[in-house]
Amino acid sequence: MSEQARHLLEVDDLEVHFPTADGLVRAVDGLTFSLEPGRTLGIVGESGSGKSVTSQAILGLHRGTPAKVSGRIRFDGVELLDLPIKDLRRLRGNDISMIFQDPLSALHPYYSVGKQIAEAYRVHHSVSRRQALARAEEMLELVGIPNAGRRVHEYPHQFSGGMRQRAMIAMALVNDPRLLIADEPTTALDVTVQAQILELMKKLQREFGSAIIIITHDLGVVADIADDVLVMYAGHAVEQGAVNEVFYQPDMPYTWGLLSSMPRIGSPRGQRLATIAGSPPSLIRPPSGCRFHPRCAYRGLVEGDACVTTPPRLVAGGADHRARCHLEPGARERVRLQLSTIDSVGER
Numbered sequence: 001m002s003e004q005a006r007h008l009l010e011v012d013d014l015e016v017h018f019p020t021a022d023g024l025v026r027a028v029d030g031l032t033f034s035l036e037p038g039r040t041l042g043i044v045g046e047s048g049s050g051k052s053v054t055s056q057a058i059l060g061l062h063r064g065t066p067a068k069v070s071g072r073i074r075f076d077g078v079e080l081l082d083l084p085i086k087d088l089r090r091l092r093g094n095d096i097s098m099i100f101q102d103p104l105s106a107l108h109p110y111y112s113v114g115k116q117i118a119e120a121y122r123v124h125h126s127v128s129r130r131q132a133l134a135r136a137e138e139m140l141e142l143v144g145i146p147n148a149g150r151r152v153h154e155y156p157h158q159f160s161g162g163m164r165q166r167a168m169i170a171m172a173l174v175n176d177p178r179l180l181i182a183d184e185p186t187t188a189l190d191v192t193v194q195a196q197i198l199e200l201m202k203k204l205q206r207e208f209g210s211a212i213i214i215i216t217h218d219l220g221v222v223a224d225i226a227d228d229v230l231v232m233y234a235g236h237a238v239e240q241g242a243v244n245e246v247f248y249q250p251d252m253p254y255t256w257g258l259l260s261s262m263p264r265i266g267s268p269r270g271q272r273l274a275t276i277a278g279s280p281p282s283l284i285r286p287p288s289g290c291r292f293h294p295r296c297a298y299r300g301l302v303e304g305d306a307c308v309t310t311p312p313r314l315v316a317g318g319a320d321h322r323a324r325c326h327l328e329p330g331a332r333e334r335v336r337l338q339l340s341t342i343d344s345v346g347e348r
Contacts, residue, residue, distance in 0.1 A: 007034040008211050009058070009179060014071035016053050016062060023284040027053040029235035031071075032314075035228075037178065040205065040212040042226030042243070044219060044258065046280050049232040051215045052101070055181045058213075059098060060088045075179065094124040097172035099182040103164035107156040114140070114152030117171045124175050139170035143200060162193035166200065173204060180205075181213045186221060198225050219262055223247060228320075231255050234281050234291040237314065241321030251323035251332050253296045256339060290326065298335060302326045 016028040028050040035041050043051045056062055060080060062069050073080040075096065080088065100106040108116060117139055118132035127135070133152065140148035143166040156164055165185060172180055182201065186194040202225060205212055214225060222229055222243060229246045231239040231254065239252040250256055257276035278295035281287050293299050293307040306312075306326045314322040317329065325332070 008037045008076060009035040009213075010072070010074040011054070011058070012072040012074075014054065014057060014073065015069070016050070016057050017068045019066055019068070020284070025283045026235050026286060027283055028057065029286075031232075031235075031237055033230050033237065033240060035179070035211050035213065037211050038205070038209050039227045040214060040225055042222035042229045043213060043215045043232060044217060044222055044229060045232035046217065048234075048280050048283070050235045051232055052183055054232075055098065055183055055213065055215055058181065059092055059096060060085075063088075090124070093120055093172075093177075094175045095177055096179045096181070097175070097177040099165075099168050099172045099180070099185050101184040101187060103161075103168040104156060106168060107164065109156055112153050112155055113159065113167045114154075117152075117167070117174055120171050121174045135174060136170070139174050140167065142173075142204070143167070143170045144196075145170075162189055162196065165189060165193075165197055169197070169200065169204070173208065173210075176208055177210055179213070180210045181215070183215045184217075185214065186216070186218070194221075201225060219247075219258060231258070234286055235283055236291060236324065238292065238325075239321075239323040240314070241318065245318055245321040249318075249321070250336070251317045251321070252292075252325045253298045253327075253335075254292050255323075256335070257295075260339065290324070298327060298331075301331045301335075 011034070012032050014028055014031040018025040018027060031050070031054060033041070043054065045051055057069055058073055058080065063085065069081060071081070075091065107113065114133055114136040117136035118129065121127070121135050122129070122132045137148045137152045140152055145151055145163055145166055159167060185201070186197050189197060198221060201212065214221065216222060226243050228241065229243050230237055231246065231252070233254050239246055239250065239255045246255065247259065250259060254276070257274070260274040261276065263273060276295055277297070281291060281294065287294050289306065289308045289310055290296070290312050296307065299307040310326070312324045312326050314324045316322050
């Protein structure tokens, strides 16, 4: 990392808006966060909160679309939003790689898995097809696919869901990227395969030293793999900080709702899972004030109508822990004590 850049990745006041016939969709609205080398950031939130749109903005995938992107995205001190497309392409797949949500649609059905991994390698290295295919076989072995010498010539439909996800990880890591973005990498996998994939990502991070952004709605995945967590709601960051602080001392009602909705071993049989009332708001006409206030069960604890009229700022509640809420610290602490369902999500 260059001396000028304190963090490997710095996102500052990012906005991604999509013009539509009904109005402007504010998919991401003033997002700020950073990530250091070797650390893992979990981005969580409901569908439509802006998680995947953020990752696509980092990779510059909104270029050439009607999307309006503003703010700053710096990678190793280099501003990505102003970077010429030819330079951005040198970064994609090389310094910054992505594991997409659905490997079956991300992998081309007409080409062998090995050929696709080899192509990703040859784009950034002057090597022969034979050398690139050997690199692809090496990567398949690295991610734990048996008989890699044979399977490198097979097609995506011949792989199971877990094996396809491993192949996607192999493709993402083939150029030893410094930043890996994983968008819902375990969504369609069973629990056993999910655990294997997460363990593989942690193992490869130790070997390659990559920084990781993992996008998910599964807080258990975040508890298992992430160092820091960013909670998004309606295009905003509503809480962020170290995983242990956010999970065990959450400061925002939306985070309380997410944690309360987690199923837990040892819960009484027949006990219903807690839910967050209502639905996510329209991003064309978001609510005034706090965007969560129409669904918040605790806005009555705030004097006056600040929740409805005044957008809350991200306020520090610890060294690296910030939350967007009008509740006073004392009120938050009292609510946390009352919420018996907010307990350990899992041993770190």
